[in-house]
Amino acid sequence: MTLLVPWYAVKREMISRTLWNIEGKMQTSAEALRRELATIRTGHATPALIDHIKVDYAGVPTPLNQIAGISAPEARLIVIQPWDRGSIKSIEKAILKSDLALNPASNGSVIRLNIPPLTEERRQELTRVVRKKVEERRIVIRSLRREVVDDLKRLEKNKDISQDEHKRALDQLQKLTDSFIANAEQIGRDKEAELMEV
Known part of the structure; x- marks a missing residue:
């Protein structure tokens, strides 16, 4: 006997898988930012x-x-x-x-x-580098979001998902995006605070 899966379950699975994949990519991006910022010299040995x-x-x-x-x-x-x-x-x-x-x-x-202490000028320079790297990660996260938005539009256009499902998925995607951008900004603020410690 073959089990038939209801069409709405397939749609939900499709959307869930898409959001799960993008969350993994955004998490990888946040971890990459953490690794990049760890290589920036502060006044402390690590x-x-x-x-x-x-x-x-x-x-x-x-x-x-x-x-x-x-x-x-x-x-x-x-x-x-x-x-x-x-x-x-x-x-x-x-x-x-x-x-x-x-x-x-x-x-x-x-x-x-x-590890010599950092000069004030060098601290300011490194703070600018940190901000630039955080902005690069924001761009990566937003481009990942854009890819999923395009995929969801295609699914809605092909009638694979309804307009309501599309809207719910976009809302979930926006929450994910906001969360990971806030995470990247917090990582950057933490590194800036570390740089400014004397």
């Missing part, structure tokens, strides 16, 4: 500040966190312990090439990075 730096290891660009242990034992100190001591020079070179303005100090087995 392993996330440098773990993304690519090091030329055996001729292959490799993230620093894959070839060394990274820790922040003090508020203004990062310690890097390479698993292969032969990679120390490559790590130092990669840190110097990064835009973090940090000077590595090595004793042959461990690299230390002292």
